[in-house]
Amino acid sequence: MPQVLEFKLPDLGEGLTEAEIVRWLVEVGDVVAIDQPVVEVETAKAMVEVPCPYGGVVTARFGDEGSELPVGAPLLTVAVSVGADAGASEEGAGAASGSGSGGAGAASGSGSAGAGSGSGEVESSGNVLVGYGTGAPVARRRRVRPTAVAAAVPARVPVAPVVPVAAPDPVPDAVPGPVAVVSPLVRKLARQHDLDLRKLSGSGRDGLILRADVESAIRALAEGTSAPLPAGFAAPAAGAAPEPEAVPVSVASSAGRTVEGSAAQRIPLRGVRGAVADKLSRSRREIPDATCWVDADATELMAARAAMNSVAGPAAGPKVSVLALLARICTAALARFPELNSTVDLEAREIVRLPEVHLGFAAQTERGLVVPVVRDAQARNAESIGAEIARLTEAARAGRLTPAELTGGTFTLNNYGVFGVDGSTPIINHPEAAMLGVGRIVPKPWVYQGELAVRQVVQLSLTFDHRVCDGGTAGGFLRYIADCVEQPAVLLRTL
Template sequence: MAQVLEFKLPDLGEGLTEAEIVRWLVEVGDVVAIDQPVVEVETAKAMVEVPCPYGGVVTARFGEEGTELPVGAPLLTVAVGAPEGASGSAASPSSSSSPSSSSSGKGSGSGTESSGGSGNVLVGYGTGAPAARRRRIRPDRLDRAVAEAPVSGTPVVEAQVVEAPVAEVLVAEAPVSDGPVPVVSPLVRRLARQHDIDLRRLAGSGPDGLILRADVDRAIRTAEETAAATARAAQAPARSRAKPSTPSAPVAAAPNGVAAAAGAERIPLRGVRGAVADKLSRSRTEIPDATCWVDADATELMAVRAAMNAATGPSAGPKVSVLALLARVCTAALARFPELNATVDTEAREIVRLPGVHLGFAAQTERGLVVPVVRDAHTRNAESIGAEIARLTELARTGKLSPAQLTGGTFTLNNYGVFGVDGSTPIINHPEAAMLGVGRIMPKPWVHQGELAVRQVVQLSLTFDHRVCDGGTAGGFLRYVADCVEQPAVLLRTL
């Protein structure tokens, strides 16, 4: 006999507490294998494919695409133990219907639950078994399996409502009761709380008066329609008494008091954009930053790069980018000025100087600005740093960076010259202590060896936390970087 197990949104690590459903990879009725990815979610740091630790038939999905769920909320339910006619499914009878599998009803998605599921939560940490071909179980067999299955976790009746169309039932206002509210889904409670709906006044349309999401949705629509009708009725007498005036652009007052033109678009700050907004706001709130900048003649650096990339023979490696050379310059500068490879422990009121350089670099993607991190950059040469930057950039472009690859940086390099701008004042990537910004390299008139000449000039700007050092240290760091750009031989002396 099949058992319905509930799989909850697992803890994706790095302190993340919620994720947004981007794309479902399975449908209700599909047969899934252990560790098969079932949903693609977006956290504040990365896109992640979440594998299911159970093998069996998907009986319900919780949440539509675009829905944001907290960690621990139900994702889907799986009927473990193949029903009649489901032979050859991804879940073998010996593993999915074993006693140890039947005794597991937690479905938390963290840790090994039973022999019927691996308990793994992230792609790359699973058993490595190939994903089974998606199969659809006939509705009559699925219904029979679900009806016969003992429920573990959230009742199946609520799960069915997520997928099945709900008959239009007028929800009458129920008398207020002091007893428990007949709601089992945390999503329903959250939705009602967000819209100030009193669940005690709703009469549920589910079995035994169970309040379903459809009931809350109808209550929300009714409240909105009532509020709109009341507003129209209040405005009608005023419009009839008002004198004609010159038409003007309609302005609506937002709930937070911010005026907005009619038809203005509102974009939620969530996912990567929300995480960036929170980090930048925290940086400007907590860090007393200052910026210094200098123009540097990059002609010799560009010539050295061209010579490196033109080299042939067995010792010639892959092409080296300007960003890789500048990253190598940064690691050499941080070795001379370790004050900038630090962070501030505000609670202990201590400056923490870090032993290694984990170099972040800003990358613009379709999902927003991300900062992948090159681990142990101080131990790499320009070629190795360039290869790692290229690898991480490709992962960023495809949205496959893991949270671990986006955290732990100690210093950030921001090449905004790719946008065709000369300069900027970078905002420090909290909790780091400094960021070096690089503008575009372009020909400009420059005094070279006492004569006016056209040279390749770049503007370098350093934003630093004034708590970790004073202007002398920051200026010394930036001057060393500029000297290496103008005279690459200065860097060679430190290699």
């Protein structure tokens, strides 16, 4: 008979503690293969497709699209085929919360054993995400529910719809004791709407109260008795005073007047937007930043780029972008001014100068601003940097960037000129020490060789951590950048 295994949300790495369910890729009753992606989640750093380590029939899903789950919370359960002698027990998916190193060793050994032994062991994946492995999970005894799938089937299993039924007895008053809530977000949502969690019966495993339960209770209270209340939620007593109507929110206009209108829209700060907000706020709190800027004549740089891209024959390669040239100039400048490729260790009260340049660049996507990182940029030429920037930009727009591709930067280049603006005061990408901002390159009047001429001019802005260097170092760095932009031959001397 089948054995029902629970697959928990794995640790996706980089210190992430929760993820938002964006899209379920399977339905209850679907047959899944080992390592088949079953859900698409969004973390604070990337969109990730999570593969299931078990093959079988999906018997339950936990969490609606748009809800957040902490690492280690159940994602789904799968009925897998096992030997008859194993039908009385169920192996827990303890591997979903095991350590990364232990999971790795176990998974590599159990994948082959489950595949060919036929001894009743569950076949599982040998692949390992950070923090979980699927080989040799710790077994634990528990009663198999009679409503579990009766047998594993080779095709999709039709599942009867769940019909809500009214609670037969009134809900007792709240009693002291722990509430079955794991997520702090669920508790916060309940507090915001004055909900007593002790009067809710959770739909999660072992009565766990999920975000969907609280939202359902909020909707039920808002709609009155016309909508069915969630199981276990106390309905208002007959004759009780009606709930007060929603009062429009007073919003201060730009002119200082108070405008009465509809309720203000509240947008949760979570996912990428929340991560950006946290990082920028921390940067402002911890880093004493300063900004300097300079206008530079980019005419010669644009001419050099046109010459590079006009080469034909065997020497021709991919087109070199302006961003790639500026990135290569940055790596040359950081070699001369290593103070700006640093970070500050507050606990040790030390400035840590980093040997490699992992160059981040700001990229605007539908999910918000992200900063992909070009690894070891100091060892790349302009063509190599440009190819990597193109690859990471495409992955960012498609939502395929991994957490590793979004972290570990040591210096950031921000080309806000693509938005048609000339200048800005960038906020440092914590915990880095500096960011170079580049405005648009446009024709402007410029004194060239003693005469007024129309030249291609760009404004460069450098925001730097004043703890790692003073204005002289920052000014020297920015001036070297400007010199390379104005006379690309200056850069050739350092190559």
